[in-house]
Structures are given as C-alpha cells and as structure tokens.
Amino acid sequence: MTTMTSGTVATSRGEARRVRRRRLGPLGVLSHMALLVWTVLVVVPILWTFLASVKSEDEIFGDAWSLPATLHWDNFARAWEQAHIGQYTLNSVIVVSFGTIGTMLLGSMAAYVLARYPFRGNRAFYLLFVSGLAFPVYLALTPLFFVVQNMGNVPVLGPFIGLNTHAGLVLVYIAYSMPFTVFFLAAFFRTLPTAVGEAAMVDGASHTRVFFQIMLPMARPGIVSVTIFNVLGQWNQYQLPLVLLQERDKWVLTQGIADISTAAGYDQDWSALFAALTLAILPMLVVYTIFQRQIQAGLTAGALK
Amino acid sequence: MLFQRYRRGLFITAFLAAPVTLYLVYVISPYIQAFYIAMTDWRGVTAAPRFVGFENFSRLFSDGIFWQAVRHNAALLVLLPLLTIVIALFFAFLLNVGGGTGGLQGISGSKLYRVIFFFPQVLAVAVVAVLFQQVFRPDGSGMLNGPLMALGVKPIGFLSDPDIAFWSVLGVMVWQAVGFYVVLFSAGLASIPRDMFEAAQIDGAGRGSLFFRITLPLLWDTVQVAWVYLGILALDVFAIVWVMTDQHGGPDFSTTVMAAEIYRNAFSYFRFGYASALGVMMFFFTVGFAIISLRLSRRERIEY
Numbered sequence: 001m002t003t004m005t006s007g008t009v010a011t012s013r014g015e016a017r018r019v020r021r022r023r024l025g026p027l028g029v030l031s032h033m034a035l036l037v038w039t040v041l042v043v044v045p046i047l048w049t050f051l052a053s054v055k056s057e058d059e060i061f062g063d064a065w066s067l068p069a070t071l072h073w074d075n076f077a078r079a080w081e082q083a084h085i086g087q088y089t090l091n092s093v094i095v096v097s098f099g100t101i102g103t104m105l106l107g108s109m110a111a112y113v114l115a116r117y118p119f120r121g122n123r124a125f126y127l128l129f130v131s132g133l134a135f136p137v138y139l140a141l142t143p144l145f146f147v148v149q150n151m152g153n154v155p156v157l158g159p160f161i162g163l164n165t166h167a168g169l170v171l172v173y174i175a176y177s178m179p180f181t182v183f184f185l186a187a188f189f190r191t192l193p194t195a196v197g198e199a200a201m202v203d204g205a206s207h208t209r210v211f212f213q214i215m216l217p218m219a220r221p222g223i224v225s226v227t228i229f230n231v232l233g234q235w236n237q238y239q240l241p242l243v244l245l246q247e248r249d250k251w252v253l254t255q256g257i258a259d260i261s262t263a264a265g266y267d268q269d270w271s272a273l274f275a276a277l278t279l280a281i282l283p284m285l286v287v288y289t290i291f292q293r294q295i296q297a298g299l300t301a302g303a304l305k
Numbered sequence: 306m307l308f309q310r311y312r313r314g315l316f317i318t319a320f321l322a323a324p325v326t327l328y329l330v331y332v333i334s335p336y337i338q339a340f341y342i343a344m345t346d347w348r349g350v351t352a353a354p355r356f357v358g359f360e361n362f363s364r365l366f367s368d369g370i371f372w373q374a375v376r377h378n379a380a381l382l383v384l385l386p387l388l389t390i391v392i393a394l395f396f397a398f399l400l401n402v403g404g405g406t407g408g409l410q411g412i413s414g415s416k417l418y419r420v421i422f423f424f425p426q427v428l429a430v431a432v433v434a435v436l437f438q439q440v441f442r443p444d445g446s447g448m449l450n451g452p453l454m455a456l457g458v459k460p461i462g463f464l465s466d467p468d469i470a471f472w473s474v475l476g477v478m479v480w481q482a483v484g485f486y487v488v489l490f491s492a493g494l495a496s497i498p499r500d501m502f503e504a505a506q507i508d509g510a511g512r513g514s515l516f517f518r519i520t521l522p523l524l525w526d527t528v529q530v531a532w533v534y535l536g537i538l539a540l541d542v543f544a545i546v547w548v549m550t551d552q553h554g555g556p557d558f559s560t561t562v563m564a565a566e567i568y569r570n571a572f573s574y575f576r577f578g579y580a581s582a583l584g585v586m587m588f589f590f591t592v593g594f595a596i597i598s599l600r601l602s603r604r605e606r607i608e609y
Contacts, residue, residue: 031399035418038396041480042421045440048448052439064442064451110324113317125325132332136541136591138564139584142571143335143342175331178324207316236429238544239564243572254431258548261435274439280432288427292420295427300489 046281053274060270075275083269085276087249088256095166095241095252096234099173103230106174107181108223112211114182115189126186132179137239145243148172164247172244173234181226184301188222189215228291228298253280343581354578361582371583374554374561375590377471381478381539381562382594386532388479393486394528396422398516400487401494402502419491422484430481434548437477438464441549464551467559474560477545482538486531493527494520529602536598540591543568563587 052060053075055068080086114126145163152162161168196218197210205213216223238254245251251259257280260273288295343361347354365371400415425433440448441463450460463473497520505519521528543564547553553569554561567587571580 035396035399038392038483039418039421042425042484045436045448046424049436049439061446063455064446064448106324106327109320113320117313117317119314119317125321128325128333129328132328134592134595135336136564136584136587138541138543138567139339139581139588140332140335141567141584142577142581143338144331145571147331147335147338171327172331175327178328178332182324207313208319211320232427236431238429238431238548239568242568254429254544257429257435258431258544261438261548273435277432277436277439281428281436284427285424288424289420292423296419296423296488299426299485300492 046285049274049277049281053271053278055271055274057269057271060274072271075271076279078269079272079275079279083256083260083272083276084248084251085253085256085279088251088253089279091166091251092235092253095169095173096231098167098170099177099234100227100230102170102174103177103181103234104223104227107178107226108185108216108219109211110178111182111185112189112215115186116194116215126182129179129182132176133183137176141239141243144172148244164245164250166250169241169244169252172240173237176240177230177233181230184226184229185219185222188219192218224294225298225301228295229301232295232299339581339584342578343585345578347578348575357578361579362585364579365582365586370558370561371563371566371586373558374563374566375586377560377562378540378542378590380471381475381542382536384475385478385482385539386535388475389482389486389535390528390531392479393483393490393531394521394524396483396487397490397494398520401491402515402520419484419488422487424484425481426485428481430544431548433477433481434545437473438549441473464549465556467556470550470556470560474542474546474550477549478538478542482535486535489531490524490527493524497523529598533595533598533602536594537591540587540594563590 048064051068054071054073055066055075056070056072059066059068110125110129114122114129148161148168149163151168152158152165154161159165161171192215197214200210200214201207236254237252238258241252241255245255257276260269260276342354344356344358345354346357346360396418400418428436442448442450443460443462443465445451445454445460447460447463449463454460462469464470501519501523502515505515510518541564542562546560546562546565547568550556550560554565563583564587567580567583570576570583
C-alpha cells in the first residue's frame with residue numbers, strides 16, 4: 001500500500017518535471033547559442049593576438065587569419081629587450097608590490113581605528129576618506145603633478161619621491177587607494193566580535209598588539225578581497241604613471257604597451273607589438289585561472305556592500 | 306586610568322598619522338588647489354599665476370570641442386549601462402535560473418562560462434585598447450576586416466571613420482564590462498531563495514515571466530548599484546579613448562571625452578588653468594550624477 005502511494009507520487013513528480021522541461025526545452029539550445037556567441041567574442045580577439053605574436057612582419061600585414069609559416073619566437077626576444085617589456089614589467093612589479101603593501105598596512109590601520117575607537121572627529125576623518133570615492137581623479141591631475149614635483153625639493157628625501165621616481169608613484173598609489181580600502185575594511189572591522197580583543201587587553205596586550213596579532217588575522221577574508229582589488233587596480237593603472245613618470249626607463253607596463261602602438265610610425269615593429277601584448281596578457285591569464293574564485297569575489301565585493 | 310586614556314590617544318594618533326598625512330598631501334590638497342587654479346591663467350612657465358576669475362569658465366562655454374566631449378560622455382552614460390546591464394542580466398539569468406534541463410539550476414557548464422566572461426575585466430584598459438586597435442585595423446590584416454573583405458564587403462573604418470569610431474569605443478567598453486556584471490548579478494541571484502522560482506514555475510510561469518516577474522524585481526537593488534558603477538565608468542573613461550583611437554580622441558574629435566580634453570589641455574598645451582576649469586566642470590557633472598542616482602534609487606526594498 002505504502003509503496004504504491006510513493007510510486008504514484010514519484011511518477012507524478014517525474015511527469016511534472018517533464019512538463020516543465022517541455023515548456024523550457026527548445027529555448028535551451030538558443031541559450032547555449034547566445035552564451036557561445038559571447039564566449040567567441042571574448043576568446044577570439046585574445047587568441048588571435050597570441051597567434052599574431054609568432055607571425056613574421058609580412059604575415060601580420062597579410063591576411064589576418066593566415067597561419068604562420070614558421071613560429072617566430074624571436075618576436076618575444078625583441079619585445080622583451082628592444083621594446084623594454086622586461087624592464088617595464090619589473091618596474092610594474094616593484095611599484096605594485098610596495099604600493100599594495102603600503103596601502104594594506106596604512107589602510108587597515110586607519111580603518112581599524114575609525115571603526116573601533118570612538119573619539120571626537122572620528123566621523124569627520126571617515127567621511128574625509130570616503131568622500132574620495134566620489135571625486136573624478138582628473139580634477140586633481142594638474143595640481144597633483146606639481147605636488148609631486150614639489151616633493152622633489154624636500155630636503156634629503158626629495159630625490160626619491162619627486163617626479164619620475166617609483167617611490168613617488170608608490171606614495172600616490174597608496175593615497176589614491178585609501179578611500180576604497182578604508183571604506184571597505186572599516187565596514188569589515190565593525191562586523192568582527194569585540195570580546196576577543198577585550199580579553200587580550202585585560203591580559204595586558206597593548207592596542208598595537210591587539211591589532212596586529214588578533215584583529216588583523218580575524219579580518220583575513222576582508223583583507224584578501226581588498227588586496228586583490230588593489231593589486232589589480234594598481235597593476236592596471238595608466239593615468240597616474242602617464243602624468244608622473246615621463247622618463248622611459250621608469251615606465252610601468254601599461255605605459256610601455258600603450259607607447260608601442262601610439263609611437264610615431266617610424267620603423268614600427270608590429271610583430272614585437274603582438275608579442276608584447278601577449279607578454280602582458282598571458283601572466284594575467286595564468287594568475288586569473290589559478291585564483292579566479294578569489295579574484296571574482298575580491299572585485300565584486302565592493303559592489304555588494 | 307589616566308595613563309590608559311593617554312595610551313589610547315597615543316595609539317589613535319600613531320595609527321592615523323601616516324594615512325591621513327598622505328591622503329591630505331596627495332588627494333585632498335590637489336582637489337582644493339584645482340578649484341583655485343581653475344580661476345588663473347597659469348601655463349606653468351610664469352612664476353606667479355594671474356587670477357582671472359571666471360574667464361576660463363566663460364571661454365569654456367564656447368569651446369565646441371569640450372562640449373563635443375561632454376556629449377560623448379553623456380551618450381556613454383546612457384548607452385554603456387543600458388547595453389551592459391541588459392546583456393549581463395540576460396546571461397546571468399541563463400546561467401543561474403533559465404537552464405534547459407528542469408530549469409532552475411542554470412545551464413550546464415555555467416561555471417566555465419562565468420570564468421571566461423569575467424576575464425576581460427582583469428586586463429588593463431590600456432592593454433585592451435592596444436589589442437582592439439589591432440582587431441579594428443582598417444585593411445585585410447584586421448581581425449574583423451580580414452574576413453569581411455574575403456566576403457567581398459567593403460572594409461569598415463572602425464577607428465578611422467568618424468561616424469563609426471564612437472561605436473567602436475562603446476563596443477569595447479561593453480566587451481570588457483559585461484563579465485563583471487554577470488558575476489555580480491549571479492551573486493545577487495544566488496541570494497534569492499530557490500522556492501520563489503519553484504513556486505512560480507509550479508504556478509505555470511515560463512521563462513519570460515520568471516525573468517520579468519521574479520528575477521528582475523528581486524535583483525533591482527543590484528541593478529541600481531550596477532547602474533551607478535557603470536555611470537561613473539562612463540563619466541571617467543580615459544585610457545580606452547586615449548590609447549585606442551586615432552589622434553587621442555579622433556578622428557576629428559569624434560570620440561573625445563572630458564578626461565581626454567583635460568589631459569590634452571594640461572599636458573599637451575600646458576594650459577593648466579583652463580584644464581583645471583574643465584576638471585571643475587567634470588567634478589560637477591560627476592557629483593550631479595551621484596545626487597540624481599541617489600535620489601532615484603530611493604525605493605522600497607523587497608524583503609525576503
């Protein structure tokens with residue numbers, strides 16, 4: 001008796017599912033088509049660039065979709081050496097490493113104090129930082145150029161933080177990364193429980209120690225998201241280095257890539273351009289493939305707050 | 306007790322000193338200076354900039370190129386969010402809800418699609434700009450014009466035809482942005498309880514009603530966030546125009562935007578005062594957009 005009833009229920013469920021499937025059915029094919037079209041739109045330009053990076057100059061100016069007769073790996077050597085992609089990549093790594101470490105250290109310190117220590121003026125400082133989210137950076141561009149130029153005249157430190165210095169750019173990156181970092185981390189610190197820190201204080205730990213040894217480890221998920229956000233943001237930055245770094249050997253990768261294509265047409269090395277593009281895209285592809293979950297979460301975290 | 310309070314004060318000061326100093330020097334002070342420089346005729350060579358009041362602003366109102374730039378930003382402000390959100394919502398729906406088999410779990414392979422769609426977001430705008438410069442080449446060596454010419458169609462001047470170049474810029478921006486919003490909307494969809502969709506389906510809702518009656522209203526908050534983000538992206542666009550288009554915003558200023566004109570005036574013509582005045586205009590456009598979108602977005606939230 002019981003088995004029979006359950007059998008009927010099962011069949012009617014299956015029946016309902018079939019009805020549902022029929023209703024949605026033929027569109028399934030069309031959905032896949034739409035998704036495939038967009039996949040092609042995303043993947044093909046990138047693969048085409050990779051393909052062109054091993055073509056000879058003549059092949060690049062010939063039919064766009066011809067396959068290379070031989071693989072010209074020397075394009076990569078020329079891009080790395082003569083187009084200085086190696087140097088620019090190194091510069092980017094240096095600037096972004098220090099920029100992100102500095103941003104995370106100073107940003108988390110400010111966010112923690114503003115989130116956890118009520119004092120007169122707390123709200124004002126918080127709003128000062130967060131207001132930076134709304135301003136277009138282009139308004140500050142001209143004065144910023146002169147601020148950094150004047151920094152070059154500061155005694156002792158000047159030569160290291162003026163125009164055309166990596167340390168100068170690092171400081172600017174840190175400052176311009178503050179609004180989002182403080183905004184996001186302050187919100188995160190507010191959600192953490194207070195009891196653990198208080199217990200440690202009772203046991204005699206200093207404020208500084210509580211921050212570095214208890215609160216920072218507890219805030220790890222938030223720290224990871226914002227770090228990813230800042231690394232990508234600073235790595236991809238083009239506007240600020242364009243204004244602040246005018247000497248070629250100081251340039252970061254984005255400037256180098258943009259320059260190969262905008263430089264006046266004399267003696268253009270197009271195959272090296274494609275190799276340079278590939279050298280800029282491939283590492284991102286590898287890093288993205290490994291960390292795609294964290295990267296997607298890190299970049300969208302801000303929008304979901 | 307007093308010692309405790311002293312230590313607390315010292316800690317707060319020590320932790321805030323460096324970030325606040327950096328922020329004041331490199332962010333706040335340039336913004337404030339910009340408003341003053343906008344009222345001078347500073348060209349960088351004269352030691353003392355001369356105060357000219359609102360002269361820069363009155364000149365700006367008859368500057369045809371600047372208003373052309375503003376029109377382009379305005380067009381992007383409408384079109385970029387519209388196209389990106391429509392495409393991203395459609396894909397997010399297919400990937401999460403509208404799957405062919407039994408509905409609701411999303412299409413098979415949805416994870417892979419999401420990973421691929423998101424990738425352009427990770428690339429630097431400058432790199433994307435150079436990449437599409439090659440894709441859009443005007444002759445048979447261009448990725449798009451090559452096949453077109455093989456089919457006997459006349460090549461399209463994606464970047465060289467003033468009537469088309471703007472649409473190429475818009476297309477590349479949409480290309481790069483869609484994946485981010487697919488992921489964003491997917492996260493939003495994941496937080497909507499499954500029962501809602503199931504109940505609607507049992508009541509006989511098809512794909513269309515599932516989308517327009519359930520998905521869209523429940524995602525409305527996320528869509529608004531997306532609209533604001535994309536709006537700011539449209540007002541702030543610089544690198545894609547500066548690097549990809551002919552003559553930095555050409556041909557014949559047909560793709561130029563506010564940010565490009567500010568940069569051009571400041572660092573190609575060395576008109577610092579005038580460039581700052583353009584910056585002030587851009588500031589007010591951005592703040593205006595922020596205020597309008599805040600007012601419009603005040604709507605009752607759906608609790609679930």
